[in-house]
Amino acid sequence: MLAPALTGARFDAVLLRRANLRIPFPAAFEDRLVGQAVTALTRRAKYLLATLTSGETLIVHLGMSGWFRVERAIGPAFEAPPVDGDDDPKHDHVVFRMSNGMLVTFNDPRRFGLMDLAARDGLAAHAALKGLGPEPLSTEFGAAALARACHRKKIPIKVALLDQRVVAGVGNIYASEAQHDARISPKRRASAIATASGAPRPAATALAASIVKVLTRAIERPQARFKVYERDGTPCPRRTCSGTIRRVVQAGRSTFYCPVCQR
DNA sequence: ATTGAGACCTGTCGGC
């Protein structure tokens, strides 16, 4: 568990095993962390945010293959117990040694992740967070917000769901899942879920509710299997539907949907 | 301004 290992603990040492992930580490990354304690660990969109006693914020994105291994240090430096078979230490890019004796290792084979530091009071203006849409599980998100964000967009609605300015934190898998749950074709024009003035049509209400539903379920049951994602060629899981799941490419990303029940 | 395409990265998988 990451939160107990970081929250309230101080960075005693930081080891960078390479100069960059998706982007370079910021200048003096190690020096700016060492000696600081983590006062809060939060999340915004797909970014993990660790507030430091210095006022700076450590920003982490896991990309697609990034994760943290948490273990008790066995020696004075960065000595760790042997890793189990699944983890390849060659992709251990960053190691934090915390004041509570824990080693927190960031492993990311594909290096799509990133780490950065935002200056005190600079978090909201940071390029990664600026312009993000509402959190889907917050009260700010709903049919009205979704319709407002989409009503001038000519792109397909599923592509709009991947735009983090529309709604923050929905990725390619749950965009397809939400579209299916709401019975809305991913090919429908984004603006079609709103009236000309940006008010929500019924499709916006259905889609907003489905986004909340699939994300809530994903958090409750992380192992649950997907209804449509990577299930092309299989029967539509909706009981009353006789369709077959199809895969299409939209904006360079796979979309999975049922052409029969999603209109 | 909006939209699309390409780049980044590496492990995996299917086809020859």
Add this chain to the structure above:
DNA sequence: TGCCGACAGGTCTCAA
């Protein structure tokens, strides 16, 4: 058996 291309993910940059 090995090689080679396609593909997966999120976000940034560049161009139309």
